[in-house]
Amino acid sequence: MPPEKAELRYGEQVIELPVIEGSQSERAVDISNLRAETGLVTLDPGYANTGSCESNITFIDGEQGILHYRGYPIEALAEHCGFLEVSYLLVNGRLPNRAELDEFTHSIRNHTMIHEDFRLFFRALPKDAHPMAACSAMVSALATFYPDSLDPRDPTEVEISIHRLLAKLPTIAAYAYKHSIGQPFMYPENSLSYVGNFLRLMFATPCEDFVVDPVVEKAVDLLLILHADHEQNCSTSTVRIVGSSHVNLFAAISAGINALWGPRHGGANQEVIAMLRAIADEGLTGREFVERAKSRDDTSRLMGFGHRVYKNFDPRAKIIKKAAFDVLERLGIHSRLLEIAVELEELALKDDYFIKRNLYPNVDFYSGVIYTAIGTPENMFTPNFAIGRLPGWIAQWLEMHEHRHKIGRPRQIYTGATQRAVTKIDER
Ligand code: SDX
DSSP, X not given: OOOOEEEEEETTEEEEEEXXXXXXXXXXXXXXXXXXXXXXXXXXXXXXXXXXXXXXXXXXETTTTEEEETTEEHHHHHHHOOHHHHHHHHHHXXXXXXXXXXXXXXXXXXXXXXXXXXXXXXXXXXXXXXXXXXXXXXXXXXXXHOGGGOOTTOHHHHHXXXXXXXXXXXXXXXXXXXXXXXXXXXXXXXXXXXXXXXXXXXXXXTTSOOOOOHHHHHHHHHXXXXXXXXXSOHHHHHHHHHHXXXXXXXXXXHHHHHHHTSTTTTTHHHHHHHXXXXXXXXXXXXXXXXXXXXXXXXXXXXXXXXXXXXXXXXXXXXXXXXXXXXXHHHHTOOOHHHHHHHHHHHHHHTOHHHHHTTOOBOTHHHHHHHHHHTTOOGGGHHHHHHHHHHHHHHHHHHHHHHSOOOOOOOOOOOOSOOOOOOXXXXXX
């Protein structure tokens, strides 16, 4: 069947634009030649209607609440795989066999330490530095310690920088936390799992042995899987556009960490807990807060609700909500915050304001309840999100480099002053 075409009529001109169809029947008008043929550019603030690339990595159906990584439903990956297995899938395009996973795990385990001089960097940071600032700064600084793996076009250098990033981000995040509480940095313990090692780096001290709680280990591993990729979200698009200048991978990932930090994006998980705590501390009812979140006169939003793509349930939110109940029960914890979250969800899902705007719980709505229950400090929620999203950022960056690609450089419509003459300063 011949490829579909779209017609654009502009003035006397009628042009045909190719329509491309993806493997899941998504369709896009290819406007690559629009300006050359018509002199027109498109305008789409926030890119709500604009695709930046074709990708084989993650598929989201926002209407159906579907999320697949490399064709595998998120529910199946969450149930049957571990985070490093999913990381291998995202980066390599297929699930590893046992030998491949063992080799990948071994390599990651042997890159978890950071250069001893790195500790000096942390010492220079204020105690109350947000760990996301530390993570983006230290990831960018990896380029200074590893000048041997900066060329984005050299497969060997790319592979070593990928393994270094996957291995070292948990160490860097944990050190940012330890610095903020004035505790000594722990060295990685490579006999532990990826998550077990991270938990030990976060919560162990040299004063006593640390035993990894398997319930906590599994909960964090699940959360990392659920955060691992999400097509062209704000931080991933940042990694791609920064990477399109052919800067090294460390710099592109550092930019992604900064984008993720924002409260509208990955920073929302921390904002959700702050919201739940405020409701509890102020003795607000769920209805009172929901009314605030709806009011244009109030800047409050129901954090953890709404999504650019999901206009139905975020499938990750469903999995995390179930895991929250499971983890709290197994840890024997009663969470007032979870009770408030459930009440807010029930109220919002029946409220016309949220229904009309297709606002549902997203990945951030319940994740903070789990992080809080396992002792993760609130300013470490988003660094946890970054550790989870890292393999997705890497996979998307790799995919961009696998194809011929232009440097990312959007157009604009200029609406400012037309040409003016410079007058002498004494005449202004
Ligand atoms: C993540 O893109 C991704 O895939 C992101 C992510 C990933 O995995 O990478 O899924 C992770 O970032 C999840 C989102 C986390 N952010 C939050 O939970 C913050 C709260 N949510 C919103 O700020 C908002 O919903 C966004 C930013 C998530 C989406 O914004 P959009 O699509 O640009 O929608 P919008 O801001 O234009 O809102 C549309 C309407 C507006 O009302 P009207 O102007 O039409 O009257 O919905 C309202 C908004 O005021 N609205 C909300 C709301 N979210 C949107 N009203 C109250 N509470 C909310 N949470």
